[in-house]
Amino acid sequence: MATQTRDELVNKKCLPCEGGVEPCSLDEANGQLGQLDGWRLTHDGQRIRKDWRVKNFMAGIDFFNRCAEVAEADGHHPDLHIEGYRNVSVELWTHAIGGLSENDFIVAAKIDQLPIELKED
Numbered sequence: 001m002a003t004q005t006r007d008e009l010v011n012k013k014c015l016p017c018e019g020g021v022e023p024c025s026l027d028e029a030n031g032q033l034g035q036l037d038g039w040r041l042t043h044d045g046q047r048i049r050k051d052w053r054v055k056n057f058m059a060g061i062d063f064f065n066r067c068a069e070v071a072e073a074d075g076h077h078p079d080l081h082i083e084g085y086r087n088v089s090v091e092l093w094t095h096a097i098g099g100l101s102e103n104d105f106i107v108a109a110k111i112d113q114l115p116i117e118l119k120e121d
């Protein structure tokens with residue numbers, strides 16, 4: 001997968017993935033992460049994850065609902081975590097291939113465009 005800019009990713013639509021393709025390599029994943037803000041590799045490079053500290057519990061739920069709209073529109077779904085009532089994480093991986101695909105980076109780029117109410121320090 002060639003590294004794409006954030007704008008290129010945002011203007012793409014996820015393709016249905018039923019398996020049978022190789023996951024992104026570590027080099028491809030790291031190259032693509034360089035175009036995104038605050039995402040990191042987890043699970044030995046099989047997933048990407050980003051964390052936020054939101055204003056309050058409902059700010060986290062509101063953000064999850066916006067993530068859900070992106071996921072449903074693209075047919076590609078993140079794992080959503082909220083812990084300690086305001087520590088929010090989004091994790092993305094392509095379940096059908098047990099690793100990362102372009103779909104994960106497309107959804108990550110779209111999630112980064114969503115409004116989120118962060119906790120003021």
Ligand SMILES: C[C@H](O)[C@H](O)[C@H]1CNC2=NC(N)=NC(=O)C2=N1
Nearest residue numbers: 016017075076077093094095096
């Ligand atoms: C056909 C369609 O691509 C699949 O059902 C989708 C649904 N959402 C998905 N989301 C994620 N993260 N991984 C998948 O493999 C996946 N498969």
